[in-house]
Amino acid sequence: MPGVEGFIYPNELELQWSVLIVLYPFITGLVAGAFILASLERVFNVEAVKPTYRLALLTALAFLLVAPLPLQLHLGHPERSLEMYLTPHTQSAMAMFGFVYLWYLMVVLVLEIWLDYRRDIVLKWRASTGLSKHLYGAMALWSDNISESALKLDDRIGRALTVIGIPSAFLLHGYVGFIFGSIKANPWWSTPLMPIVFLFSAIVSGIACILLLYFVTCWLRRVPVDMACVDTIAKYLYYAFLVDFSLEMLDLIHRLYEADESFRALDFMVKTRLFTSQIVLQIILGTLVPLVLLGLSQLVTFREKTRRVLYVLAGSLTMIGIFAMRWNVVIGGQLFSKSFLGYTTFKMEFATREGLLPAIVLMILPFVILWALIRLLPPWGHGEGDRGSRARE
Amino acid sequence: MDQDRRTFLGQTGKLLVLTASAAIAWEHVLAGRPEDAPNYRSTDHWWGMSIDIEKCIGCGTCVRACKTENDVLREEYMFRTWVERYVVDPADLDHPQVDSRNGGYDGFHEREVLDPNLKMFFVPKLCNHCTHSPCVQVCPVGATFESPDGVVLVDKSYCLGCRYCVQACPYGCRFIDPRTETVDKCTLCYHRITRGLTTACSETCPTGTRVLADLKDPKDPIHAFLRENMVQVLKPQMATGSRVFYNGLDGSVR
Numbered sequence: 001m002p003g004v005e006g007f008i009y010p011n012e013l014e015l016q017w018s019v020l021i022v023l024y025p026f027i028t029g030l031v032a033g034a035f036i037l038a039s040l041e042r043v044f045n046v047e048a049v050k051p052t053y054r055l056a057l058l059t060a061l062a063f064l065l066v067a068p069l070p071l072q073l074h075l076g077h078p079e080r081s082l083e084m085y086l087t088p089h090t091q092s093a094m095a096m097f098g099f100v101y102l103w104y105l106m107v108v109l110v111l112e113i114w115l116d117y118r119r120d121i122v123l124k125w126r127a128s129t130g131l132s133k134h135l136y137g138a139m140a141l142w143s144d145n146i147s148e149s150a151l152k153l154d155d156r157i158g159r160a161l162t163v164i165g166i167p168s169a170f171l172l173h174g175y176v177g178f179i180f181g182s183i184k185a186n187p188w189w190s191t192p193l194m195p196i197v198f199l200f201s202a203i204v205s206g207i208a209c210i211l212l213l214y215f216v217t218c219w220l221r222r223v224p225v226d227m228a229c230v231d232t233i234a235k236y237l238y239y240a241f242l243v244d245f246s247l248e249m250l251d252l253i254h255r256l257y258e259a260d261e262s263f264r265a266l267d268f269m270v271k272t273r274l275f276t277s278q279i280v281l282q283i284i285l286g287t288l289v290p291l292v293l294l295g296l297s298q299l300v301t302f303r304e305k306t307r308r309v310l311y312v313l314a315g316s317l318t319m320i321g322i323f324a325m326r327w328n329v330v331i332g333g334q335l336f337s338k339s340f341l342g343y344t345t346f347k348m349e350f351a352t353r354e355g356l357l358p359a360i361v362l363m364i365l366p367f368v369i370l371w372a373l374i375r376l377l378p379p380w381g382h383g384e385g386d387r388g389s390r391a392r393e
Numbered sequence: 394m395d396q397d398r399r400t401f402l403g404q405t406g407k408l409l410v411l412t413a414s415a416a417i418a419w420e421h422v423l424a425g426r427p428e429d430a431p432n433y434r435s436t437d438h439w440w441g442m443s444i445d446i447e448k449c450i451g452c453g454t455c456v457r458a459c460k461t462e463n464d465v466l467r468e469e470y471m472f473r474t475w476v477e478r479y480v481v482d483p484a485d486l487d488h489p490q491v492d493s494r495n496g497g498y499d500g501f502h503e504r505e506v507l508d509p510n511l512k513m514f515f516v517p518k519l520c521n522h523c524t525h526s527p528c529v530q531v532c533p534v535g536a537t538f539e540s541p542d543g544v545v546l547v548d549k550s551y552c553l554g555c556r557y558c559v560q561a562c563p564y565g566c567r568f569i570d571p572r573t574e575t576v577d578k579c580t581l582c583y584h585r586i587t588r589g590l591t592t593a594c595s596e597t598c599p600t601g602t603r604v605l606a607d608l609k610d611p612k613d614p615i616h617a618f619l620r621e622n623m624v625q626v627l628k629p630q631m632a633t634g635s636r637v638f639y640n641g642l643d644g645s646v647r
Contacts, residue, residue, distance in 0.1 A: 001469065007477075007491040009518075009565030013470035016556040016569070076554015076574030083534045083551065094557050095533035184631060185527060185563035338565055339647035341491055 006342025015334045015346050018354040019327075020070035023362055025176050025198065026326045027067045030366075032173035032199070033206010034060040035109070035165060037236070042162040048232040054379030055217065056210045057113050062370035064105055070362055071097075074354055093179050104172050108165040114139075115158040117377050122146045173202040180329060187262035188333040193251050200244035205322040207237045208315040213370075215312055221380070227304055234311050238294035241318065245287055248325075265340040273335050273343060278328045286321015290314040433587045438542040439609040440581055441636030442595070443618045444517055446643070448602040451476055451501035451515040455594035455603060460498070462582065462593035471568045472496040473579040474519040474594055478503070481512050481645045489645040516639075516646055517603055519594070520545060520566040520579035521627060524634030528558035528567065537576070543608075543636065544583055549575045563631045581605070608636070 001013060038056035040046045072078045088095035114121075122144045125136035174195040180186075181194025211233045218225045255263060270278050293314040297307055331346050349355035459474045460467060476497030480490040494501075497515075506513045522545050529537050529545060536551035537558050552575035559567045559576060570577040582592035590596070591605045606615035618624070618640065625642040626635035639646075 007493070010470050010472050010475050010493055010496040011559075011565045011568040014568075016559045071555075074555070076556075076569065077552065080534070080551065080553050083553065087534055089532055089535035091530050092533045092535075092557075094531060094555065097533075179557075183527075183531075183561055185561055334560075338563055339491070341489070341647060 003345035003347065004342060005344075006337070007339060008337035008342040008344055009339055012337050013344055015331070015344070017330055017334060018074065018346075019331075019348060019356060019359045020074045020354050020362070022323075022326050022330045023070045023359055024067065025173075025180075025330070026205070026323055027063050027070070027362075027366070028173055028176050029198070029202030029205045029322065029326070030209050031060045031064045031067060031104075031206070032169040032202040033204065033208075034063070034210050035169045035206070036203050037207050037210050037233070039162050039166050039169075040236070042159060043166065046232065048228045049236075051226050051229045051380075052210050052214050052233065054116065054377075055213060055374075056206075057109070057116065058373045058377065058379055059210060059213060059366075059370055060206075061105075061109050061113060062366045062373055064101075064109060065369055066362060066366045068097075068101060069365070070359075073358055073362075093175070093182055096175065097179075100172055100175050104168050108161060108168050112158055112161045112165060113377070115154045115161070118154055119146050119151055120377065170199060174199045180333070185338060186333050187260070188266055188336070189329065191251060193247060197244070197247050197251065200240060200247055201322050201325055203240045204237065204244050204318060207233060207240060208318040208322070211237065211311060212315045212319070215308070215315075217374075225308060227307070230311055231307070234294055234297060234307075234314070237314070237318065238291070238298060241287070241291055241294065245291060248287075262340055265336045265343075269332065269336050269343060273345070274328055274332050277324050278332065282321050282324035282328055286317055286324050290317040290321065293317075433589075435541040435587075437609060438586075438607050440543050440586060441522060441606045441608055441615065441638065442519070442581070442592075443604045443606050443615055443624075444637060444639050445602050445604075445618075445622075446514055446516060446639055446641035448600040449476070449515040449517055450600055451478055451497065451504055452599065453497040453500035454597045454599060455517060456496050456498045458593040458597040459579075462585075463580070465577070466570065466572070467498075469495050471570070471577070472498075473566075473577070474517065476501070477516045477518065477646075479514050479516060479643065479645060480506055481514075481643060482510065483512060486643075486645040489647075491647075512643075514641075514643065516642075517594075518564065518566070518627070519637060520581070521564055521633065521635035521637045522579075522581060524636065525632065527561040527563065527631075527633060531557045531561040533557065540583070544581045544586075545578070546580055546583060547576055547578060549573055552576055563628050563633065606636075606638075 004013065034056045037049065038053050038060065041049050041053045072081060075081055084095055084098045088098070118140065121136055121140045123146075125133060125140050125144065128136055177195030177198030180189040180198075181191055183189050211230060214230065214233070215225060255266070290313075293310050296302075297310050297314075302310065334344075335346065336343050351357045453476060456472065456475055459465065459472075463473055465471060465473055474496075475493055477491055477493040478497070478501050482488070497517075501515065504513075522539075522543060524539075524543070526537075526539060526545050529539055532538075533555060534551055534553060536548045536553070537545065538548070539545050554569065554574045554576065556569060556576070559569070567576050567578045569575070582590070582594075585592060586605060592603075595603045595605045604614065604618075606618070607613045608615060615638075619638060622640040624638045624640055626638060627642075627646065629635075
């Protein structure tokens with residue numbers, strides 16, 4: 001059969017999960033990571049990252065709204081997906097997605113953003129006219145109480161929500177790792193480390209994403225970058241990445257040393273079909289290079305301009321590395337036969353339901369949503385300039 | 394009889410209600426879902442299959458019969474049952490030469506190996522109807538389920554087509570039927586066995602390699618098969634409680 005090397009079970013020729021399922025952990029990872037970065041400011045009072053607090057929340061929301069779409073597109077019967085809520089099979093890890101998702105979306109993220117923005121929404125409601133007055137009115141739930149005591153209450157509830165939100169973000173992405181890690185039939189996936197590796201890679205990608213978005217938004221708005229802020233974010237990125245890298249290496253070393261029945265097949269796969277995406281893109285370009293860049297910026301005091309270039313480069317490479325990691329997990333896990341005697345090939349289509357085109361559209365969509373959210377709820381200050389610039393003063 | 398009117402009416406009323414509910418319940422039992430046969434009781438059976446490797450001649454009749462009986466697409470990568478041909482160097486069990494061209498549908502023409510140092514045999518495969526099925530466990534809506542008589546089935550009117558079960562099956566027994574966009578797999582010819590018939594593959598096997606087994610029937614030959622042979626299941630390390638029992642399964646088989 002074309003594209004097959006060695007022996008595979010006859011039913012294994014076609015890959016079951018395509019590039020859309022690669023997007024699913026990638027996007028939920030960005031959500032969890034962005035939220036955790038936002039929580040740093042709120043719960044742990046890290047003042048330096050304040051300029052990115054609201055941006056991170058809105059980014060998390062934009063990506064979270066898109067997160068179920070690749071799954072929906074991939075289903076053979078998307079019209080039946082509601083059954084996952086109505087008649088869930090409680091033993092199924094996948095059945096819990098809807099509940100974890102709704103909890104996170106509605107209870108944590110939307111509520112937290114609403115509480116944080118309530119004062120702004122009410123002020124906009126008062127100031128605007130026509131259609132937007134109705135819109136902001138509805139968003140404020142027609143309550144215009146922004147007295148000091150009401151705002152204080154908002155803040156207290158918001159803080160409590162963030163405290164609930166951090167474990168929820170952990171749950172959201174750890175759970176995505178569990179979907180793969182709990183499949184005992186597939187040795188490439190089946191490891192209890194999977195949820196933890198997924199979680200840390202999520203934090204890494206979320207932080208890198210917000211770092212890049214902050215640079216882009218500063219550039220678009222022609223405001224100076226708050227160096228204290230990006231320095232701190234880069235520091236967190238470095239530490240999170242170190243943990244993530246250590247976990248992945250632990251997994252790798254464990255596999256190499258144990259060398260169980262699947263080892264030869266997986267080893268061969270990594271050295272051939274996955275060489276570019278795993279060794280070159282994920283490990284060297286996407287992990288080691290950004291780690292060295294970020295490590296250098298911790299050790300050596302560079303000029304501001306050099307640091308900015310360094311951070312943008314490290315952030316971009318990190319995003320590529322994490323995407324490659326998702327690719328290698330999802331696609332790599334389906335390239336070898338469960339007989340461990342052969343390999344198949346992934347053929348990416350373009351303009352089909354699960355092809356490259358919908359994947360590209362799905363990757364652009366969160367940025368469109370984010371743009372709309374930013375228009376609706378500007379994350380920078382209360383009209384008088386940047387929160388970051390205030391923090392610097 | 395010292396029974397007053399009140400007690401009599403009370404007891405009669407209770408009897409009437411009980412009879413009515415029992416009648417309704419009995420009607421449901423007799424309606425026979427999932428099976429329609431009036432004499433079939435799913436709780437009386439516990440299905441499985443025995444496969445005698447030494448008897449298999451690799452003719453592929455079972456594969457053809459299955460595709461015909463169950464309207465399986467003739468594609469080279471969609472099988473409810475298939476046959477693999479193993480050529481093994483006994484000194485190197487880790488590297489068997491395996492092929493299953495068109496799932497064995499056309500039969501294997503090379504039925505002997507010339508090299509006297511190698512051994513060759515055929516392994517028919519199908520869904521193992523596991524007692525602890527990973528596929529049943531992962532289905533998000535319960536469209537894949539185990540019937541009371543131990544057969545793993547799919548409700549195609551309910552399946553989302555998420556393919557999680559295909560990933561979870563260690564044996565590669567599942568595939569997506571493009572006509573329905575739902576998962577497909579061996580049903581152990583459930584439409585036949587509930588009518589007292591055997592499976593299409595067992596029915597047509599010329600050598601009696603594959604035999605449908607009812608583990609709850611004390612007279613079923615499966616008990617002698619399990620007792621008298623050294624029996625193994627596929628991938629026992631997966632602990633799925635497989636109910637397809639192989640006699641003469643070589644250590645090289647995956």
